[in-house]
Amino acid sequence: MTAAVFLGALLGLIALGLPIAFALMFAGVALMLATGQFDAQVVVQNAIAGADNFVLMAVPFFILAGEFMNAGGLSRRIVEMASAFVGHLRGGLGYVAIGAGILLASLSGSAVADTAALAAILVPMMKQAGYNPARACGLMAASGIIAPVIPPSIGFLIFGVVANVSITRLFLAGIVPGVLMGTALVVAWWFVARRQRVAVTARVPWGRRLRLLGQGGWALMMPVIIIGGLRFGIFTPTESAVVAAAYALLVGVVVYRELSWRAVYDCLLSTAQTTSVVLLLAALAMVASYMITITDISGQVGGWLQGIAEHPTLLLAAMMVVVFFAGMVLDFIPIVLIFTPVFLPLVKAADIDPVYFGVIFIMNCSIGMITPPVGVVLNVVSSVGKVSMGDAVRGIGPFLLALLILLIILILFPALVTVPAEWWR
Numbered sequence: 351m352t353a354a355v356f357l358g359a360l361l362g363l364i365a366l367g368l369p370i371a372f373a374l375m376f377a378g379v380a381l382m383l384a385t386g387q388f389d390a391q392v393v394v395q396n397a398i399a400g401a402d403n404f405v406l407m408a409v410p411f412f413i414l415a416g417e418f419m420n421a422g423g424l425s426r427r428i429v430e431m432a433s434a435f436v437g438h439l440r441g442g443l444g445y446v447a448i449g450a451g452i453l454l455a456s457l458s459g460s461a462v463a464d465t466a467a468l469a470a471i472l473v474p475m476m477k478q479a480g481y482n483p484a485r486a487c488g489l490m491a492a493s494g495i496i497a498p499v500i501p502p503s504i505g506f507l508i509f510g511v512v513a514n515v516s517i518t519r520l521f522l523a524g525i526v527p528g529v530l531m532g533t534a535l536v537v538a539w540w541f542v543a544r545r546q547r548v549a550v551t552a553r554v555p556w557g558r559r560l561r562l563l564g565q566g567g568w569a570l571m572m573p574v575i576i577i578g579g580l581r582f583g584i585f586t587p588t589e590s591a592v593v594a595a596a597y598a599l600l601v602g603v604v605v606y607r608e609l610s611w612r613a614v615y616d617c618l619l620s621t622a623q624t625t626s627v628v629l630l631l632a633a634l635a636m637v638a639s640y641m642i643t644i645t646d647i648s649g650q651v652g653g654w655l656q657g658i659a660e661h662p663t664l665l666l667a668a669m670m671v672v673v674f675f676a677g678m679v680l681d682f683i684p685i686v687l688i689f690t691p692v693f694l695p696l697v698k699a700a701d702i703d704p705v706y707f708g709v710i711f712i713m714n715c716s717i718g719m720i721t722p723p724v725g726v727v728l729n730v731v732s733s734v735g736k737v738s739m740g741d742a743v744r745g746i747g748p749f750l751l752a753l754l755i756l757l758i759i760l761i762l763f764p765a766l767v768t769v770p771a772e773w774w775r
Contacts, residue, residue: 352645378637400636410625411591416458417617422602422609424569425467431566438553441543451493455500456573465494469734487735488745500528538752635687677718
């Protein structure tokens with residue numbers, strides 16, 4: 351009964367056009383009213399508790415690092431470096447997009463920012479070379495959603511806070527699946543590129559390759575600093591975000607000298623706007639999360655899934671199907687905030703590693719960013735790449751299929767995600 355009240359209120363409010371953050375809060379209030387537990391003080395206390403979390407301080411700093419990275423020339427140099435090494439291959443610009451997507455993912459953690467950077471630089475080049483614009487935009491979108499899986503990941507930060515799971519373990523566990531996402535896209539692009547007749551760029555001399563590698567080396571040092579610092583306990587995930595932002599600022603201002611103080615101000619303003627949305631979601635979602643726990647909605651969902659609860663792989667697959675369809679109508683962060691408190695008790699009861707679940711879950715949420723009709727990353731690439739939304743949807747097909755096949759493989763073979771204990775202790 352309470353699960354039906356929560357879902358009915360949430361979906362009804364979203365259908366009426368209420369922002370997701372307020373829909374989550376009022377869905378929690380609806381549960382309070384339905385169970386006779388309404389207390390305005392509880393609503394306010396939980397909203398404050400949702401935002402009052404030290405780990406969430408990492409979110410604005412990772413967003414700021416991404417802004418500095420794009421404005422300071424780090425993103426462009428990553429693309430130039432990748433183009434120098436694989437741009438001369440058949441379909442080379444597609445491989446550049448995938449390689450640059452993986453590298454940018456290890457710097458930013460934001461799918462939207464990475465996709466915008468890739469599309470702005472590479473889509474015009476691919477159109478000029480004769481690539482199908484829809485396929486080019488589809489590849490940009492698919493490459494961009496690697497960002498929430500490879501650390502540093504804003505998705506892992508939010509999941510770790512809500513689920514009370516080690517963010518360091520989540521970061522380390524996301525590296526291999528993120529690289530596998532890139533590998534899956536390489537395979538899909540190889541099949542797609544065979545059917546396209548495009549101009550092949552000239553091979554770049556090794557002297558210029560080494561120069562570009564040297565210039566891009568400053569950007570490549572950021573993931574080494576972050577992962578190395580976390581691995582050896584030099585700083586916490588929150589502190590790593592501050593280090594990333596400071597490093598991106600230093601490189602953009604002092605080394606590349608492309609980050610003006612006016613650009614710094616614009617980056618700070620954009621970060622504040624984005625952060626306010628994320629933290630408001632986290633704060634108001636805590637009201638819904640509190641009531642989900644109090645009314646034992648996860649237990650009700652467990653009752654619905656009782657027939658498969660004894661089979662962890664089947665249970666995980668069923669949960670991922672739910673998340674996939676939710677991704678068609680909800681954005682990334684709301685899915686994390688809504689489903690984490692519902693699914694986590696089931697995950698623990700089935701003896702599934704919460705870190706493994708978190709990686710698969712966040713990967714599935716990322717895929718939701720390229721599934722219509724909402725598909726926020728599809729909207730970004732459509733706008734930046736100047737193609738219609740319909741063309742972007744058609745262009746994403748082969749890459750979406752490749753990522754879904756990879757998701758199934760990771761569900762069937764958890765060892766690909768498991769991090770040995772000695773790596774993080």
